[in-house]
Amino acid sequence: MGVTANTNETYDVSTIREDLQDALISISPTETPFMSAIGRRNVDNTYFEWGEVDLASPSTSNRVIEGESAPGNDAPTNANRLGNYTQISDKVVEVSDTAEQVNGAGDAQTVAKQIAYKLKELKRDMESMLVSNVAASAGASGTARQTAGLPAWLRTNVDRSTGTVDGANPTLSGTTSGSPDAAATDGSCRALTEDLLKSVIADCWDNGAEPSIVLCGSAVKQRISSAFTGSSTRYQDMADRTTLSAAVDVYVSDFGELTIVPSRWLETRETASEGAVAGRDVFVLDPSYARVAYLQTTKQKPLARTGHAERRLISVEYGLQIDSEKAHGVIADIDGSLTS
Numbered sequence: 001m002g003v004t005a006n007t008n009e010t011y012d013v014s015t016i017r018e019d020l021q022d023a024l025i026s027i028s029p030t031e032t033p034f035m036s037a038i039g040r041r042n043v044d045n046t047y048f049e050w051g052e053v054d055l056a057s058p059s060t061s062n063r064v065i066e067g068e069s070a071p072g073n074d075a076p077t078n079a080n081r082l083g084n085y086t087q088i089s090d091k092v093v094e095v096s097d098t099a100e101q102v103n104g105a106g107d108a109q110t111v112a113k114q115i116a117y118k119l120k121e122l123k124r125d126m127e128s129m130l131v132s133n134v135a136a137s138a139g140a141s142g143t144a145r146q147t148a149g150l151p152a153w154l155r156t157n158v159d160r161s162t163g164t165v166d167g168a169n170p171t172l173s174g175t176t177s178g179s180p181d182a183a184a185t186d187g188s189c190r191a192l193t194e195d196l197l198k199s200v201i202a203d204c205w206d207n208g209a210e211p212s213i214v215l216c217g218s219a220v221k222q223r224i225s226s227a228f229t230g231s232s233t234r235y236q237d238m239a240d241r242t243t244l245s246a247a248v249d250v251y252v253s254d255f256g257e258l259t260i261v262p263s264r265w266l267e268t269r270e271t272a273s274e275g276a277v278a279g280r281d282v283f284v285l286d287p288s289y290a291r292v293a294y295l296q297t298t299k300q301k302p303l304a305r306t307g308h309a310e311r312r313l314i315s316v317e318y319g320l321q322i323d324s325e326k327a328h329g330v331i332a333d334i335d336g337s338l339t340s
Contacts (some may be wrong), residue, residue, distance in 0.1 A: 032127035034150070037213055039291035041321065044206055046086050046145060047138070047179075048293050051079030052324050080177045082263045082322075085136050085145045086295045089125050090315035091118035091194055097308045111310055115300055118124055118314050122298065128265040130292070130320050131215075133186075133281070135170065136179040147319035150290075150328075151267075151281055152180035157203035157329030159196055161187030167333050184332065191338035192331065194228045198253065200284050200329040205255040209327035210287040214251060214260050217279020219336025221262040224251070227339070258284070282331040289327035293319045 055077060064071070093114040101112055108114075132149040139145035152170045160167030167187030172178045197214070204211045216224070228251070251258045266279040295316035303311035324326070 030214075032123055032265070033263050033291060034131050034215060034265075035123070035127050037261075037285070037287040039288070041291050041293050042297075043086065043293045043295050043319070046295065047083055047319075048295075048319060048321070049081055050321060050323065052082055053077060053079045055086060074202070081174075081252040082172075082177060083136075083179045084148050084293070084319045084321060085138055085179065086293065086317050086319040087129070087145045087147045088296075088315060088317045089122060089129070090313060091122050092311065092313055093118055094311045095308050097310070100310065111312065115314060119298065119300075122314060122316065124265065125317065126292075127263075127320065128267075129263060131263070131281075131283075132267050133170075133269065134182045135181055135183045136297070143227065148180040148183075149320060150322070151330060151332075152183045152281065153320075153322040153325045154184070154283075154328055154330045156207060156326045157200055159200055159329075159331045160184075161190055161333035163188030163190060163333075169177055186280065187333040189280065189333050189335035189338065192223055192282060192334045192336065195286075196331050197224075197228075197251070197282070197324055201253045201255055201258065204284055204286065204327065204329045207326040209289065209324075210256060211284045211286045211327075211329070212256065212258055213283075213285040213287060214258050214326050215283040215285055215335055216260065217264070217266045218264070220279060220282055220334060221260060221336075223336050223339075224260055277335050279336060280332065280334050284329040284332050286327040289323040291321045291323070293321045295319075 048062075056075070093111060095109065095111045095114055101140070102109070108117075130149055131151070133151035134146060134149050135152050136148035137146035153160070155169045155171075158169060160169070165186070165188045168185035170180050170184045171182045173181040201211055214224075249260055251260055263279070266281060267281055268276050268278040270276040294317070296315065298314070298316040300312050300314040303313050
């Protein structure tokens, strides 16, 4: 049966309001696994310091005769003085007075929503920089300070490539003290093997740590799930039945369980011979020996108005403290897409 003449249908009406969902959808990831795992502290200077103590090696000849006079003094146990610089990161929001007042879908254009979005972006920036292979820099007039990232600290429990191009450890300004003055040098890329992971975990444990996290990129996470044969949480109990999962989320080593944590924010670094490789560092971490140091916690404040718009500055000043680099390890120069 046809439509009666002069029936007003939606096809003929131009004033119907669009069905635009008020709830805005954001797929951008906001998780920050490294920052979320480690501790935090407050500092009161742009260069902040801490002490790392190395105990003397155990002695198998520490026996004295009963009644004997006290021997000479043992060598004092002093701390190595380590430090890092804080850096400032910020975001600026500007919204016109008109945009603040109009009725927008989800009100994404308002000052409050823009601040919320920029806070999430700022947190992602912080995570990315804290796991970047950069040395510390004091900055200067016209040059920003720079905090040394995680890879620039790790020198002891490391496995670096010795292929066509050899990788090299970072250095400290005072050899065993100070702050990182040169970042690690990338070597030729290679595949991740289970033996490499086992070796670095053992090195961390031998040096007194209890590592509990393996931080890696997505390709390495898939490699661990598909190629490693060691004990893992590959089996899960679900409603009285056992299912085989494709993922390895917990690696059971000889020295304890380690959670395999994928990160979207590990660096993509480029070499002349290999081009860009994402997530080429695989970190073994004891989170109790690292923290974010804040000189100024995240805050937002209004900027001076110069017209018909409101401006806000969102900023944070922070740095990375690695209490002891011997508590952590790195398998460097890894390309997760390689199988051999």
